Every structure is written in C-alpha cells, then in structure tokens.
Amino acid sequence: MRIENAPTLTIEHPEAGAGQSVVARGVWQVHAFSRSGFKDIEKTLKSLAGKQVAWDLSEVASLDHIGAQLLWSSWGKRRPEQLKLDPKQEELFDRIEKSGRIELPRTRKSHLQWVITLGGGVLSFFEHLRGAITLIGQVVQDIGRFIRHPLSGPWREVSANIYHSGFQALGITALVGFLIGVVLSYLSAQQLRMFGGDIYLVNILGMSIIRELGPLLAAILVAGRSGSSITAQLGVMRVTEELDAMLVMGISHGYRLIMPKVVALALAMPLLVVWTDAMALIGGMVSAKIELNLTMRYFIQKLPSAVPIVNYTIGLAKGVAFGMLIALVSCHFGLRIKPNTESLGRGTTTSVVTAITVVILADAVFAIIFSGVGF
Known part of the structure; x- marks a missing residue:
C-alpha cells in the first residue's frame, strides 16, 4: 500500500547523448521516512553515488534538515554540477554546506608533552x-x-x-x-x-x-x-x-x-x-x-x-x-x-x-x- 506524499526518487532517461536525471518528489521529512520505504530510497541513493547525474528537487513538497542531510551525504558532501532547487531549499543547503567547512583546531603533538603535563x-x-x-x-x-x-x-x-x-x-x-x-x-x-x-x-x-x-x-x-x-x-x-x-x-x-x-x-x-x-x-x-x-x-x-x-x-x-x-x-x-x-x-x-x-x-x-x- 503506497502512502500519500511519500518520498520518492525517479530516475529518468532523457534523449540520447544526455546523462541521467533524478527527480525527487513527495515529503522528505523525518516522519515520512518512518512510514515509508526508507530502505528503497537509501538503496537508490547508494546506486547513484559517484555518478554524474542531474538532480531536480523542485517538485519536493517539503524538505527538512534530515532529508537534506540524507541527500547531501549521498552527493559526497558537495553540490552536484547540475542541481535544480526550489528557492526555499537554497537556505537549507547553504547552512549544511557552511557547517561542513568548519574544521576543529588540530593539536600539535610534541615530544615534550610529558614535560607540559608534569608542569x-x-x-x-x-x-x-x-x-x-x-x-x-x-x-x-x-x-x-x-x-x-x-x-x-x-x-x-x-x-x-x-x-x-x-x-x-x-x-x-x-x-x-x-x-x-x-x-x-x-x-x-x-x-x-x-x-x-x-x-x-x-x-x-x-x-x-x-x-x-x-x-x-x-x-x-x-x-x-x-x-x-x-x-x-x-x-x-x-x-x-x-x-x-x-x-x-x-x-x-x-x-x-x-x-x-x-x-x-x-x-x-x-x-x-x-x-x-x-x-x-x-x-x-x-x-x-x-x-x-x-x-x-x-x-x-x-x-x-x-x-x-x-x-x-x-x-x-x-x-x-x-x-x-x-x-x-x-x-x-x-x-x-x-x-x-x-x-x-x-x-x-x-x-x-x-x-x-x-x-x-x-x-x-x-x-x-x-x-x-x-x-
């Protein structure tokens, strides 16, 4: 039984010479994943990992941080070259992209660390x-x-x-x-x-x-x-x-x-x-x-x-x-x-x-x- 507005991924094959395109539809929110076939979506995303495809998210009814993070991880934590977004989704992906750039300060190990600890x-x-x-x-x-x-x-x-x-x-x-x-x-x-x-x-x-x-x-x-x-x-x-x-x-x-x-x-x-x-x-x-x-x-x-x-x-x-x-x-x-x-x-x-x-x-x-x- 199919749930209304369930999150889906459709792989479309355009005319010869062009690459594949993936269209996302439905509600991409955490409560929708708990009721629908999340494993099927995860399997599809894994099959598309590393491929040069065009992504279209303009038909997604609603998207929260969980759904956006799921897509972001499947993209290798960077935006694909061909990505079509709804204007409301731009801010969400911008925040995820900026947070991914934050790097924790690295502590430089020293041979005299024991002296520092003792002191x-x-x-x-x-x-x-x-x-x-x-x-x-x-x-x-x-x-x-x-x-x-x-x-x-x-x-x-x-x-x-x-x-x-x-x-x-x-x-x-x-x-x-x-x-x-x-x-x-x-x-x-x-x-x-x-x-x-x-x-x-x-x-x-x-x-x-x-x-x-x-x-x-x-x-x-x-x-x-x-x-x-x-x-x-x-x-x-x-x-x-x-x-x-x-x-x-x-x-x-x-x-x-x-x-x-x-x-x-x-x-x-x-x-x-x-x-x-x-x-x-x-x-x-x-x-x-x-x-x-x-x-x-x-x-x-x-x-x-x-x-x-x-x-x-x-x-x-x-x-x-x-x-x-x-x-x-x-x-x-x-x-x-x-x-x-x-x-x-x-x-x-x-x-x-x-x-x-x-x-x-x-x-x-x-x-x-x-x-x-x-x-």
Missing part, C-alpha cells in the same frame, strides 16, 4: 597548596573571633554539624569496627595458636585497634561519608548562587560555613574513635571467645596492662587531627567547585580521594613522631 600538575599542586594555606589561616582567624565573642558564635551550625557528622555516623562505624575486630582477632588467633601464644591476643588487638586501626578506620569512614556531604553541600550552594548571596548580605563563608564544620569534626571525631575502638574490641572479644576460649572478663582485665594509657591519648589526638583535616580538605574542594553539575561530581570525588590520602599520610606522620612512645 601543569606541579602548578596545580602549588595552587591547591596556596588555597589550603589561605583556608587554614582564615579558619584560625575565625576560631580566634569565636573564642573572643562566644555568645555571638555559630553554635547552631556547630551543633548541626556534630549531629550530621558524628551522631549519624555511629551506625556505620559500629558495624565496620565490629567486623574488623572479628576478622583481626580470628586471623591473629590462628597464628598465635600455632606458637602457643594465645594470651598475647589481647596485646595485639589492643595495640593495633586503639593506637592505629580505630582512629584510621573512623577517619576513612567519616571522609567518605561526611567529607563528601560537606563538599556536595558547598558545591550545591555554589551552583545555586547561595554563596554569592551570602557575600552580598555581608555574611562570611568562613565564619558561618567552614569554621563550624572544622570545630564540629574536631569534637566529633575523638568520640567516634572511642566508639569505633569499643566496637572493634567487642568484636575481637567475641572472636577470641569462640577461637581461643578466652573469656571476656579476662580480656577486659588484661587490656589496661597490655595497652599503656598513652596509646589511648595518641588515638584521641589522631581523631582531632584527622577530623580537622577532613573538614579542611572537604571545604577546600567544595569552595572550588564551579557553577555546573559536572564540576560538582568531579569535585566531590576528588575531595573524598584527597581526604583519605591526607588522613593516611597524617597517620604515617603520627607513627614516625610517636614511634618510641607507648611500647
């Missing part, structure tokens, strides 16, 4: 370093202002950040801490049983969890959970122009947004470290009871003598330092997000990765500084 990375590093130092100085000034005028300080913001970054993270830190304690105790018990050193399981778990794993585990979880939230919050405020509105109203970003987050995480992280340590030790106790039949009473009695109190202090100090670093890194990248969604996603990802890396580096620095303390 760009170094410059970017120092730019971020300068921004981080400026941010730290601003936070120190804001904390000094907060101490001088505590009654007018952002207590509600500090309280809200403690709730979001600390209280709401209790569940995930408890679960992960408990599981890490179970796994560490199980693996250690298997090795100690081989040498008859079952009683030293308390020493291994106490030192590793309280001094290292507890603070580091809590910091990594907070960096992934709360750090990404802080960066995304500041990024959305940049996209929605809330940060610009705050500046117009004379409200300081540092005093109302950054400083409360730094103070809140500095207060919440030590508490999360204590919570994570407790959950990990409970998991270790459960596993020790199952594997080595060590009672929880013996575990609790042995722990204070196995782990000097200074290790507990080091763990809390790590919590304070890690919390402040996570907040500073998250705010740094949050303020650098540009007002578009692509930058928001990229900035949040970079913030989390950088915060975790900085936490691990800081833990290594703590290990070097306190290498002779607490043993």
Whole structure:
C-alpha cells in the first residue's frame, strides 16, 4: 500500500547523448521516512553515488534538515554540477554546506608533552597548596573571633554539624569496627595458636585497634561519608548562587560555613574513635571467645596492662587531627567547585580521594613522631 506524499526518487532517461536525471518528489521529512520505504530510497541513493547525474528537487513538497542531510551525504558532501532547487531549499543547503567547512583546531603533538603535563600538575599542586594555606589561616582567624565573642558564635551550625557528622555516623562505624575486630582477632588467633601464644591476643588487638586501626578506620569512614556531604553541600550552594548571596548580605563563608564544620569534626571525631575502638574490641572479644576460649572478663582485665594509657591519648589526638583535616580538605574542594553539575561530581570525588590520602599520610606522620612512645 503506497502512502500519500511519500518520498520518492525517479530516475529518468532523457534523449540520447544526455546523462541521467533524478527527480525527487513527495515529503522528505523525518516522519515520512518512518512510514515509508526508507530502505528503497537509501538503496537508490547508494546506486547513484559517484555518478554524474542531474538532480531536480523542485517538485519536493517539503524538505527538512534530515532529508537534506540524507541527500547531501549521498552527493559526497558537495553540490552536484547540475542541481535544480526550489528557492526555499537554497537556505537549507547553504547552512549544511557552511557547517561542513568548519574544521576543529588540530593539536600539535610534541615530544615534550610529558614535560607540559608534569608542569601543569606541579602548578596545580602549588595552587591547591596556596588555597589550603589561605583556608587554614582564615579558619584560625575565625576560631580566634569565636573564642573572643562566644555568645555571638555559630553554635547552631556547630551543633548541626556534630549531629550530621558524628551522631549519624555511629551506625556505620559500629558495624565496620565490629567486623574488623572479628576478622583481626580470628586471623591473629590462628597464628598465635600455632606458637602457643594465645594470651598475647589481647596485646595485639589492643595495640593495633586503639593506637592505629580505630582512629584510621573512623577517619576513612567519616571522609567518605561526611567529607563528601560537606563538599556536595558547598558545591550545591555554589551552583545555586547561595554563596554569592551570602557575600552580598555581608555574611562570611568562613565564619558561618567552614569554621563550624572544622570545630564540629574536631569534637566529633575523638568520640567516634572511642566508639569505633569499643566496637572493634567487642568484636575481637567475641572472636577470641569462640577461637581461643578466652573469656571476656579476662580480656577486659588484661587490656589496661597490655595497652599503656598513652596509646589511648595518641588515638584521641589522631581523631582531632584527622577530623580537622577532613573538614579542611572537604571545604577546600567544595569552595572550588564551579557553577555546573559536572564540576560538582568531579569535585566531590576528588575531595573524598584527597581526604583519605591526607588522613593516611597524617597517620604515617603520627607513627614516625610517636614511634618510641607507648611500647
């Protein structure tokens, strides 16, 4: 069944000595191609590719960009020597012809491209370093202002950040801490049983969890959970122009947004470290009871003598330092997000990765500084 005004191509053979001519008729629009035999038209156009024929489009009822592009591609992206168009079609083909002349700039490859890339990375590093130092100085000034005028300080913001970054993270830190304690105790018990050193399981778990794993585990979880939230919050405020509105109203970003987050995480992280340590030790106790039949009473009695109190202090100090670093890194990248969604996603990802890396580096620095303390 033939559709009315369907696009057609008719190959006409004029008098001897003259070339072929092709006449297009019907509606050459995208909706007409979807209802008619598009494959037949495409087959005909392929058979005419490269041939010197005269084209007549004056009898086409209507032509859109899809139909014109189809013909243009079959012509080899240039006008045939003999082409008859309707005046309304001239503008359409002129636009297609001009757009085909646009060439993208070619980047010249250089043997020193690696030097350019390395130099760009170094410059970017120092730019971020300068921004981080400026941010730290601003936070120190804001904390000094907060101490001088505590009654007018952002207590509600500090309280809200403690709730979001600390209280709401209790569940995930408890679960992960408990599981890490179970796994560490199980693996250690298997090795100690081989040498008859079952009683030293308390020493291994106490030192590793309280001094290292507890603070580091809590910091990594907070960096992934709360750090990404802080960066995304500041990024959305940049996209929605809330940060610009705050500046117009004379409200300081540092005093109302950054400083409360730094103070809140500095207060919440030590508490999360204590919570994570407790959950990990409970998991270790459960596993020790199952594997080595060590009672929880013996575990609790042995722990204070196995782990000097200074290790507990080091763990809390790590919590304070890690919390402040996570907040500073998250705010740094949050303020650098540009007002578009692509930058928001990229900035949040970079913030989390950088915060975790900085936490691990800081833990290594703590290990070097306190290498002779607490043993």
